[in-house]
Amino acid sequence: MIQSVPQQVASLPAGSHRVGLHPRTRFALLLVAPALLVVAAVYLYPAALTLVFSVAEVDLATFGVDRFVGFQHYLRVLRDPTLQAVAGRSVYFGGLVALLTLVLGFAIALLLSRPFIGRGLLRVVVLLPWAVPPVVSGVLWGQIYAAEYGFLNGFLRALGGEGRTIWLGEPTQALHALIIAEAWRAMPLSALFLLAGLQTLPDGIYEAAALDGAGVLRRFRDMTLPLMMPIALPVLIFQFVAASKAFDVIYVLTRGGPGNGTTTLNYLVYQQAFERLEFGPASATAYTLTILTLLVIGVFVFLRWRLGVRSGETAA
Amino acid sequence: MSLKQGRFVERTVVYVGAVLVFLLVAFPLYGVVLTSLQREEDVRSTNVNFFPTYVTFEHFAEVLRPGHIVPIREAMTNSIVISALTAVVTVTLALPATYALTRLRLPGRRFIIAALIAVYLFPTLLFVLPIYIQAVQWGLTDTFQGLLIPYVAFSLPFTIWILRGFLESLPVEIEEAAQLDGCNQLQLFTQIVVPLMRPGLVAGLLMVFILAWVEFLTPLLFTSDLKILPVSLGLYRSTYDIKIGQLAAAAVLTALPVLALTTLFQRMITEVITAGAHR
Numbered sequence: 281m282i283q284s285v286p287q288q289v290a291s292l293p294a295g296s297h298r299v300g301l302h303p304r305t306r307f308a309l310l311l312v313a314p315a316l317l318v319v320a321a322v323y324l325y326p327a328a329l330t331l332v333f334s335v336a337e338v339d340l341a342t343f344g345v346d347r348f349v350g351f352q353h354y355l356r357v358l359r360d361p362t363l364q365a366v367a368g369r370s371v372y373f374g375g376l377v378a379l380l381t382l383v384l385g386f387a388i389a390l391l392l393s394r395p396f397i398g399r400g401l402l403r404v405v406v407l408l409p410w411a412v413p414p415v416v417s418g419v420l421w422g423q424i425y426a427a428e429y430g431f432l433n434g435f436l437r438a439l440g441g442e443g444r445t446i447w448l449g450e451p452t453q454a455l456h457a458l459i460i461a462e463a464w465r466a467m468p469l470s471a472l473f474l475l476a477g478l479q480t481l482p483d484g485i486y487e488a489a490a491l492d493g494a495g496v497l498r499r500f501r502d503m504t505l506p507l508m509m510p511i512a513l514p515v516l517i518f519q520f521v522a523a524s525k526a527f528d529v530i531y532v533l534t535r536g537g538p539g540n541g542t543t544t545l546n547y548l549v550y551q552q553a554f555e556r557l558e559f560g561p562a563s564a565t566a567y568t569l570t571i572l573t574l575l576v577i578g579v580f581v582f583l584r585w586r587l588g589v590r591s592g593e594t595a596a
Numbered sequence: 597m598s599l600k601q602g603r604f605v606e607r608t609v610v611y612v613g614a615v616l617v618f619l620l621v622a623f624p625l626y627g628v629v630l631t632s633l634q635r636e637e638d639v640r641s642t643n644v645n646f647f648p649t650y651v652t653f654e655h656f657a658e659v660l661r662p663g664h665i666v667p668i669r670e671a672m673t674n675s676i677v678i679s680a681l682t683a684v685v686t687v688t689l690a691l692p693a694t695y696a697l698t699r700l701r702l703p704g705r706r707f708i709i710a711a712l713i714a715v716y717l718f719p720t721l722l723f724v725l726p727i728y729i730q731a732v733q734w735g736l737t738d739t740f741q742g743l744l745i746p747y748v749a750f751s752l753p754f755t756i757w758i759l760r761g762f763l764e765s766l767p768v769e770i771e772e773a774a775q776l777d778g779c780n781q782l783q784l785f786t787q788i789v790v791p792l793m794r795p796g797l798v799a800g801l802l803m804v805f806i807l808a809w810v811e812f813l814t815p816l817l818f819t820s821d822l823k824i825l826p827v828s829l830g831l832y833r834s835t836y837d838i839k840i841g842q843l844a845a846a847a848v849l850t851a852l853p854v855l856a857l858t859t860l861f862q863r864m865i866t867e868v869i870t871a872g873a874h875r
Contacts, residue, residue: 302701303781304700304701304781305700305701305702305703307696307700307781307782308696308700308701308702309696309702311692311693311695311696311700311785312692312693312696312697312702312708314689314692314693315689315690315692315693315752315756316693316708318689318748318749318752319711319712319715319749319752319753321749322723322727322745322746322749322750323715323723323749325726326722326723326724326725326726326727327718327722327723329725329726330722330723330725330726333725333726343729343732343733387613387617388617391610391613391614391617394610396607396610396611396614398614399614402614402617402618403862403866404858404859404862405618405621405622406617406621407858407862407865407866408621408622408625408855408858408859409621409624409625410858411806411810411851411854411855411857411858412625412810412851412854412855413809413810413812413827413828413831413850413851413854414810414812414828415812415828415829415831415832415847415850416628416828416831416847416850416851417624418832419628419831419843419844419847420624420625420627420628420847421624423627423628423631423840423844424624424627428640428642429639429640429641429642429644429840430644431623431627431644431646433644434642434643434644434646435644435646437642437644438644438646464621464624467621469869472866472869472870473869473870475870476869476870495602496602496606521716521717524719525719525720527720527721527812527813528812528813531812531816532832545719546719546721549719549721549722549725550721553721553725554728554817559725559729562721562725563722563725566718566719566721566722566725567722569719569722570717570718570719570722573717574717577717
């Protein structure tokens with residue numbers, strides 16, 4: 281990315297140095313200021329306020345700080361086994377959604393990267409879940425998972441099975457049902473990112489390898505996979521971050537239940553803040569989720585680095 | 597295995613894969629459309645039908661009838677207004693910012709760009725909590741402005757990111773030539789850069805419109821008044837107690853505008869998304 285800003289080209293009118301800023305800089309500031317003001321008001325200020333709330337008890341009458349309690353809210357997440365389970369579930373949910381979309385997305389990208397009849401149609405269909413409103417996604421997966429008249433049970437009965445499972449009625453099943461629903465909606469972005477990556481791979485080496493007698497599978501294992509690794513990692517991280525922030529699908533399908541079997545940290549923030557009006561703990565949970573997300577990203581990057589070192593790969 | 601056999605196997609794998617992917621991705625959508633077109637007693641039957649033997653539009657007629665508990669017509673109008681406004685305001689804010697951040701000399705430019713991406717790492721609720729408090733204190737809940745502010749704010753970093761991709765792909769020489777021809781900074785921006793960015797602006801408007809349409813958390817917290825209820829929340833309201841067929845019909849209506857836009861502009865959306873992957 282080369283920035284070529286031709287500073288010498290602009291001839292400056294005399295006396296334009298009054299404020300001490302280069303006039304081009306002043307113009308740039310003017311252009312960027314409205315957007316930055318919005319960002320500061322809606323991201324920076326709230327993030328700071330939530331940080332303060334996270335070490336305090338919030339007075340509900342004034343929405344001000346009642347008293348500071350130190351890291352008590354954070355420590356609760358570390359000590360309380362229920363909250364530990366919620367945190368673990370968050371990572372599991374995010375990780376599995378990310379992994380599913382990566383594997384599915386890669387298969388779809390491989391498919392779409394070669395010509396076949398109907399590819400144009402499939403490209404459109406594969407993109408659609410991305411634009412499905414999450415609530416609609418909730419409704420349609422609700423119909424799939426419904427116990428009595430649901431499509432999944434109907435399908436199982438058609439295959440000769442019992443087909444009586446209440447999919448959203450048991451915590452572990454419900455969690456995985458949500459993971460599948462969320463992965464369905466998140467898959468298009470993975471597929472498109474990976475497809476774009478596949479298209480950047482040089483054709484020449486494939487032809488050379490094919491001439492050398494390397495079969496489809498060998499070319500895939502020895503060339504496509506290693507070449508795609510640098511693209512897979514950002515996709516994995518992107519999807520993990522997105523999935524750990526999943527809210528709508530949980531709200532619409534299970535409301536965090538049964539019990540708290542599908543409650544993730546992000547959903548807990550909502551419950552604490554807007555169902556129980558515990559703004560202090562909610563803020564601490566929100567920051568815990570952020571820290572946890574960063575930690576997991578760190579692990580991803582570290583693993584990738586270790587893998588790179590072991591295979592003797594030189595850094596790109 | 598000869599080359600010919602290999603080709604045959606490869607082609608078979610591709611077509612089987614294509615059919616599988618199609619079924620996997622499209623079935624949930626097909627299921628909800630099917631449900632919306634069947635009579636309630638057949639929808640609730642444990643004898644699940646995967647192929648329709650008839651089609652009825654009674655659920656659509658019912659849901660679109662004025663005074664229905666799911667105010668889907670009003671909610672759709674609200675959503676069109678809110679989403680279009682969000683798109684216009686967001687792109688208007690993002691365009692000059694993108695230009696400054698991409699082409700002009702600006703102190704802390706790299707930091708600002710990094711910060712715009714970094715906000716994505718934080719859960720949205722972390723920002724929503726204080727905004728909600730502020731909205732309550734200023735009486736902004738249940739108002740259009742109260743919805744518009746978070747909508748615009750939450751799509752702004754993403755929009756700058758999209759527009760930056762477009763601007764970076766434009767050759768800077770055009771701008772340099774215009775400067776040599778005596779364009780001042782404002783003219784350069786309004787008369788050279790903005791027209792060149794037009795395809796990017798259309799893509800930006802489209803993406804923000806879609807994202808605003810599907811937004812759920814903000815209206816859930818910021819609105820309760822039926823008058824400004826956006827469609828996603830309107831649909832959610834209907835999940836309480838309503839016929840399943842009607843719920844499916846409402847869901848189809850909610851998704852239809854954005855799915856139609858996505859189908860129409862599939863190429864453009866794909867390009868925007870994959871342009872991001874190259875960076």
